[in-house]
Amino acid sequence: MLRFAPSPTGDMHIGNLRVALFNYIVSKQRKEELIIRIEDTDKDRNIEGKDQEILDILGVFGIEYSQVIYQSQNMRYHSAMALQLLHELKAFNCFCSTDWLDKKRQEAKESKVAYRYDDACASLPDELVIDNENPFTVRIRKPMEAIVVKDYIKGEIKFEANEIDSFIIMRQDKRPMYNFACAVDDMISDVSLIIRGEDHMSNTPKQILIREALGYTKKIEYAHLPIILNESGKKMSKRDDASSVKWLLEEGYLPSAIANYLILMGNKPPKEIFHLAEAIEWFDLKNISKSPARFDINMLKHINREHIKMLEPKELSRYVGFADEEIGELAKIYLEESNTTRDLKAKIASIFADKEIPDEIKESAQIIIKAIKDAPYFEEYDEFKTYIMKESGLKGKNFFRPLRLVLTGAEHGPDISLVYKYIKNYLREIVK
Missing domain, CATH: 3.40.50.620 (HUPs)
Known part of the structure; x- marks a missing residue:
């Protein structure tokens, strides 16, 4: 699992x-x-x-x-197993206040040493251990020997016993701490291999300690990703x-x-x-x-871009807002200057959107638009171009610049002859 x-x-x-x-x-x-x-x-x-x-x-x-599990649904198991550890004296109740623990952490910081819980509550007399009047957490007893983790990626990593203190496994409100819940849940689900990020590496020896304290003998494999x-x-x-x-x-x-x-x-x-x-x-x-x-x-x-190239034209057309193979083929033409389906969608949208024509060529653009609206259907671009050029009386850059803007909504882009192949059936919609 x-x-x-x-x-x-x-x-x-x-x-x-x-x-x-x-x-x-x-x-x-x-x-x-x-x-x-x-x-x-x-x-x-x-x-x-x-x-x-x-x-x-x-x-x-x-x-x-195979299934979805919510960790909160397992809290009854967490509580039962924490109680088991207490009964077997592998865990103990800790009455240290948050303020007291913060004070100890600050002292360790000022002394420039790593903070470790000092087991102040590890050997309290029975009458205090069973005291229910004061809030307490539950701590698992620290390990007596080193814990070795064998990792597919990191190799063998050894955690010395003094690197792990008697850490909290149950909060004062009796909710489980992360490491305890995680270790118990992995046991319940019979997990065989744990693949996770290396930021969890420090959690691994704690979870191994918990499972061993609970008598779980199955060895779980690990792979911690960088x-x-x-x-x-x-x-x-x-x-x-x-x-x-x-x-x-x-x-x-x-x-x-x-x-x-x-x-x-x-x-x-x-x-x-x-x-x-x-x-x-x-x-x-x-x-x-x-x-x-x-x-x-x-x-x-x-x-x-390479994965977009592998898409079937009809599938790609859906990504850009259509359900037409021709539009999918058109989108692939724009891959030379686009890397994402969002970019491609914007390119295709500009073809069908209202065009923003600069004032200096607005008159020429209007002449071309009228010629396109009145033009018959042409299968080939050269025939279309020749007809529109003749009807508009325009030529050179005075023809091609407004024509590109009218058809694509952009000053630059793929060769118009390539674009025309896939928009010829939409011309009247484009110049509406």
């Missing part, structure tokens, strides 16, 4: 989508199920509707899964527009192209342009670079 575990707290980040794609690919390769676990226990940060938005985006990218950097070489954040999958889709990047690029980043594929189904044939976690991958919007534009 593999799992993708997003939180419904904001737009899906491309790093999260990359994790989802890799989990999907490996689940297909291993013929194991993929579940989606919505980690919604942090009620204060959850945003209504974001869970469905996540599922919708996965659907857009063709990421299939972070994605922005074009300035800094960690990509929500301030970077391109970090949002929703933004990329709205800008006109095809799902197939985004997936292609995210799989390509820091990887060694057999070819540059491919579809998700192809990646299942050759993808290998061990080929992912250990170093951070830098997001290159120009590379994505290149890949997007």
